[in-house]
Amino acid sequence: MTTQHQARAGRPRSEKAEKAIIEATLDLIAEGMGVAELSIEAIASRAGVGKTTIYRRWANKEDLVVDALATLREPLPPLAGESVRDDLIALLDVVRREAGQRRARCVMNVAMGETDRSKRVSERFFKLALEPRRVAMRRVLGRGVANGELRPDLDVELGMALLSGAMIWFSKWGPEGDLPEDLAERVVDHALEGLVSRR
Amino acid sequence: MTTQHQARAGRPRSEKAEKAIIEATLDLIAEGMGVAELSIEAIASRAGVGKTTIYRRWANKEDLVVDALATLREPLPPLAGESVRDDLIALLDVVRREAGQRRARCVMNVAMGETDRSKRVSERFFKLALEPRRVAMRRVLGRGVANGELRPDLDVELGMALLSGAMIWFSKWGPEGDLPEDLAERVVDHALEGLVSRR
DNA sequence: CCGATACGCAACCGTATCGTTTCGTATCAG
DNA sequence: CTGATACGAAACGATACGGTTGCGTATCGG
Numbered sequence: 001m002t003t004q005h006q007a008r009a010g011r012p013r014s015e016k017a018e019k020a021i022i023e024a025t026l027d028l029i030a031e032g033m034g035v036a037e038l039s040i041e042a043i044a045s046r047a048g049v050g051k052t053t054i055y056r057r058w059a060n061k062e063d064l065v066v067d068a069l070a071t072l073r074e075p076l077p078p079l080a081g082e083s084v085r086d087d088l089i090a091l092l093d094v095v096r097r098e099a100g101q102r103r104a105r106c107v108m109n110v111a112m113g114e115t116d117r118s119k120r121v122s123e124r125f126f127k128l129a130l131e132p133r134r135v136a137m138r139r140v141l142g143r144g145v146a147n148g149e150l151r152p153d154l155d156v157e158l159g160m161a162l163l164s165g166a167m168i169w170f171s172k173w174g175p176e177g178d179l180p181e182d183l184a185e186r187v188v189d190h191a192l193e194g195l196v197s198r199r
Numbered sequence: 200m201t202t203q204h205q206a207r208a209g210r211p212r213s214e215k216a217e218k219a220i221i222e223a224t225l226d227l228i229a230e231g232m233g234v235a236e237l238s239i240e241a242i243a244s245r246a247g248v249g250k251t252t253i254y255r256r257w258a259n260k261e262d263l264v265v266d267a268l269a270t271l272r273e274p275l276p277p278l279a280g281e282s283v284r285d286d287l288i289a290l291l292d293v294v295r296r297e298a299g300q301r302r303a304r305c306v307m308n309v310a311m312g313e314t315d316r317s318k319r320v321s322e323r324f325f326k327l328a329l330e331p332r333r334v335a336m337r338r339v340l341g342r343g344v345a346n347g348e349l350r351p352d353l354d355v356e357l358g359m360a361l362l363s364g365a366m367i368w369f370s371k372w373g374p375e376g377d378l379p380e381d382l383a384e385r386v387v388d389h390a391l392e393g394l395v396s397r398r
Numbered sequence: 399c400c401g402a403t404a405c406g407c408a409a410c411c412g413t414a415t416c417g418t419t420t421c422g423t424a425t426c427a428g
Numbered sequence: 429c430t431g432a433t434a435c436g437a438a439a440c441g442a443t444a445c446g447g448t449t450g451c452g453t454a455t456c457g458g
Contacts, residue, residue, distance in 0.1 A: 009403070009458075010455085011455040011456050014404075017404090034233045034312065036233055037236075049406075051447080052407090109315055113308045113312035116305050130372075149396060150394050151395065151397070155389060159394050161365040165360075165363070169367065172311060186354060187360070195340075195349050195358050196392060197347055197351070210425040210432080210434040211425080213434075216434090216435080401457090401458095405455090409448100410448080412445105414443100414444085416444100417441100418440080420437100421438080422437095423437105426432085427430100427432085427433105
């Protein structure tokens with residue numbers, strides 16, 4: 001990642017070791033470790049790897065974490081493209097399901113907690129994990145505005161914040177275990193229809 | 200806080216030292232420290248206090264952090280009570296203003312990051328910093344349902360998640376500096392009116 | 399086979415923190 | 429004044445970690 005010698009000969013770097021290191025890093029984060037508490041020794045021990053093998057590849061802990069976060073590209077759900085409502089539900093339901101997984105939750109915690117510390121870590125996370133979903137959602141909302149399903153004066157960024165923000169809220173402070181299966185649907189319906197009375 | 204000896208005589212504990220320790224703790228958090236990285240020595244040094252003075256009062260770091268968070272009771276804004284819209288804007292505008300303050304932002308980061316680690320810290324924060332606002336907002340929405348301003352079938356908790364969640368989103372991933380002054384107003388209007396086209 | 403490189407492992411030193419103890423001083427009750 | 433307790437400062441041993449080095453082994457190219 002950092003250096004790409006490949007000078008001439010010698011034993012090639014083990015792909016397996018690299019995977020194990022990344023996995024161990026994410027594992028430790030999933031167990032509640034913050035970036036600061038992550039110790040290279042703990043990572044090496046967990047990965048069944050010598051410390052040297054880590055230092056050979058990454059200059060410091062932050063670089064390692066950044067690369068670890070880079071492996072988090074969750075696939076986007078397929079979007080039917082029939083209605084704005086269905087597509088939004090599909091997008092938000094990914095978030096609902098992730099909220100039940102400790103690993104995804106802890107990674108999110110770490111990334112959010114790092115916003116006021118390491119720009120590199122938080123920006124990397126935002127770009128890799130959040131931005132693709134935001135692009136998809138922006139397209140869905142934009143299409144809705146274009147075809148008249150949504151208000152012509154809709155502030156798309158604000159609408160995304162309403163929808164995503166509600167899911168984040170429930171992920172963080174919702175019920176203990178899994179979130180209710182119909183949560184995404186209800187969030188979308190409330191957001192689309194609004195809170196005011198129509199009589 | 201932890202022990203209340205007050206046996207008979209002797210020099211009384213300095214109220215000033217206690218304040219200074221709590222302040223130093225919050226200061227360090229505001230500078231980006233996580234709970235794990237907080238060192239008692241750094242706190243003592245920052246507070247101009249001996250380590251013994253800290254250990255005399257708190258058995259461990261977590262207890263100290265819990266007590267520090269207990270000092271965060273921000274006052275609620277006055278609510279006119281005229282319209283649901285105005286009251287919601289007043290409530291959310293507190294969040295907008297706090298998003299511009301590094302201290303409030305970092306404390307929020309720490310508290311959110313701690314949800315999967317220390318129940319005590321995160322619950323304390325939720326109860327002291329979040330719950331009072333939630334009570335106020337719940338009352339505003341409940342009143343709106345009762346007097347017909349809001350949909351009779353409104354899910355109040357879900358409505359709160361939409362509104363608060365959007366503000367949290369912008370706090371975390373919005374523009375660098377202060378948030379736009381009309382943000383709360385726009386969030387409330389989009390949430391109340393909904394995203395769908397009306398005609 | 400040989401040279402080069404990567405591997406896991408262990409040892410090392412320097413630093414940081416923890417929690418405790420000791421010191422001399424300051425401030426209370428009686 | 430006396431005794432009791434808190435104070436800030438300093439030092440302590442113990443532990444953990446970082447980053448480096450050396451070792452013997454494993455695996456590549458030529």
